[in-house]
Each structure stands twice: as C-alpha cells, then as structure tokens.
Amino acid sequence: MSTHPPVLFIHGLWLHATSWTTWIDHFAAAGYDASAPGWPGEPATVQEARTRPEAVAGHGIDDVVAHYAKIIVDLPDKPVVIGHSFGGLIAQRLLGEDLVAGAIAIDAAQIKGVLPLPVSALKATVPVFKNPANRNRAVSLTAAQFRFAFGNAIAATESDELFDRWAIPAPGKPLFEAAAANFNPHSAAKVATDNSHRGPLLLTLGGKDHTVPASVTRATLKQYRHSTAVTDLREFPDRGHSLTIDHGWPVVADSCLSWLADQGL
Template identity: 65%
Template structure:
C-alpha cells in the first residue's frame, strides 16, 4: 500500500502545456500526495515562453518523451503514480509496463502498438500535422478552430476558445508520424508491455464524444491487456470530449481517479 506523500507524476499530451494540470496538482496535494507536473523535453516553463520559442520541442519523438519522464522518475523519492492524458497517457502506459510506476490512470490515451481502429475523427484531428511530411521535424500549433474540433467539440465555443488561448502550445509532429506507423513497424516505440503480470494497476478512462481519441480506441487498448492478470479497469464519460482534463468538468474526472486509486490501495 502506498504511504502518505506518494509522488504522482502528471504527464500532459500533445498541444497542451504542463501548467494545464494545475487544478489536479492542487487537488492531489490536498489529498496527501506529492504531485509533479513537468513538461515534455524542450518545453519552456510557461505557455507564452513555449509559444515564443518552440524550436526545442521540434523533432522530439515518443522515445525521447518516455526517456525524459523516466529520468525524472529516477530523481523521485519513491516510484510514482502515473497520471497521463492523450499522448501523456500512452507515456504512462509505457512507463507502467516497464515497472517505473506503482499505478497509472490514463485519460483518452493515444493508440499503442496493436490497436487497430483508426476512426476518421482521429485522422481529421491529426491532419494539421500529417498533411505535410516536413512536419515530422517541426513543432506544429492548432488554430482555435482546429482545437475546437479536436478538444472542445462538447464545449461552448466560448469555453473552447478560452482553453485554447490559455493552454494550447505547439507540439512536436514526430510522435503522430510514429504512432500512425506503429502497427507496421516491428520496433515501434509504441510497443507497450501489456503482458506484464507484475505491473501496478491501470485505469483507462475514455471520453465518449472524443474526436482525437474516440472511445473505440480505448476499448481496443483494453483488449491488448487481456493476457495480463494485473488489474486493468475501464471507465467512460459518455458525454465528454478530449478536453475533459481541463474543461469545466475536470473535477469529476479527477475525483474518479482519486477514488479508484484509493480502492487500489494507493
């Protein structure tokens, strides 16, 4: 069982800044955990600084991001609970499969190797990057309209626009190109240790109206874990989109994560 003060590592996804976890960090700290929300490699301390100089982000691949967080874990006082959104959820799955965390909660995690569904909504969400092969080595931003489709489709236009203005940053194109080829590459970085019998418990959370990672992807991910006896649970927020960790309903998602962790002894 985890002791009071267990570290929690929050891992954000593509196009959001690490500071977007701030309400979660405060909530988990109040619950007795020691939360950490570092950015991706190359990410600056603030949204404004990252937008002003996105060059250090460009070219960062999935393995670079995983290695970055693994190095952070090595500096913590104990193995952490991993909480990730979107690509950050996939990073959390990878780290949990490597036994670098005691438990993981993933929210709308991107595909891992072996997940076959590729909905049209996912392709449309990724199109701002994938439309140009040169974007593999660039950092790419979403317009407010693109953010509205990919993140804020269940929100009012006003809330979606406010979240875009507050938290959206350029993201590296390389992980999207890597994940699109994952099932055709024998050495894809998106291969996760789904058959690990001794890993910590995993909760997969899906947004039923998510365009970027539709629920069918999370359901297919759950099936990838069928060969492991380790705890793998699934929860759905049927009316929520990809913004569910940062929009007005974030607390409902965070409370579910906290309740589940408590049931798992963490």
C-alpha cells in the same frame, strides 16, 4: 509525511504542463505530493512555448519516456503517473517497464496493436499529417482546429478560452510514430501489455472524444487481455478530449482519486 506515492502528471500534445495546475492542487488537498514536469525541451510558460516552437520539435516517444524515467529515478518512491492523450501512452510505457507504481491513462493515444482509425481521429491530426516535413517540426493548432480536436463537447466560447490559456505547439514526431506503429516491430508506441507483474492501470474514455474516440480506448483495453494485473476502464459518456481542462475536470479528477484509493495507492 504523505502515505501516498508521489504523482506525476504527463500532458499530451498541444497542451502545456501548467494545464495540470488545478489537478496538482486537488491532489495535494487529498494528501498527494504531485507535480507536472513538461516534455523534453518544453519552455516554462505557455507564452514562451508559443514563441519558441523549435524547443520541442523533433522529440519522439522514446525521448519523452526517457525524460520522465530520469525524473522518476530522483523521486523517493515509485510514483503513480497520470497521463492525458499522448501522456497516457507515455504513462503506459512507464508502467509496462515497471518504472511506476500505477498509472491512469486518460483518453490515451493509440498504442501499437490498436487497429481502429476513426475518421474524427484522422481529422483531428490533419494539421500534422498534411505535410510529411512536420515529422521534425512543431505544429500549432488554430482555435477552430482546437475546437474540433479538444472542445467539441463544450461551448465554443469555453473551447476558445482554453485554447488561449493552454494551447502550445507540439512535436509532430510522436504522431508519425504512432501512425506507423503497426508496421514497425520495434515501434516506440509498443507497450508491454502482457506484463502481469506491473502495477494497476486505469484507462478512461470520453464518449464524445474526437481525437481518441471510444473505440480506440476499448481496443486498447483488449491489448491487455494477456495480463493478469489490474486493468480497469471508466467511461465519461458526455466528455470530449478537453476533459482534463474544461469545467468538468473535477469529476474526472475525483474518479481518478477514488480509483487510486481502491488500489491502495
């Protein structure tokens, strides 16, 4: 029987849940019972997700949080959640609401209160924001758009291979919600950053990330200044948004494992 808490991996926009497969195996080898349930409505395979974009359309941040909260209730113990991009925002929501034992937010989407809006982040999300109707639709990236948003720090050939393997349509609603968060007192992107009784949190940043630039993650860290709970930051200076799926993923995964060990999780 494992002495570790279960681990739930939560992906972000434009990647399928099966993109965590290597992480699941890696964490299993380290003694963790790990899984990666998809977002609400997400089909079981990449190919099916591509042919049925309407299955995920219209789901917002609250829907995703509620979906994972229901999964967590059925686990034997409070899990650790590890989320990438918008999955990192969801992980912070779950942690702030005391539903999990700890969280790792890898290059997480901006939460309410974060002000920096770098040009590269705007460009990465243009495919969604160019049409207001995309709020209730699922939107796909082209291979070129994926290279800018995810694969800018790796070879173009590797980026295209990752696009072919893992890219799926993503709901536009979470991006619209995050964009309006600082104008909405009841925003779904609001996280209980002042909770001092929560479990530990690790934020990571990729120094070359276009979608979630370093300034966004550093501003996120500042949002936790009123909490006495553990809030750490680890930097990967030469990595882009593809850091969980590209050839360098083991470095990030091992860093996460070492941090969990430091926290006794």
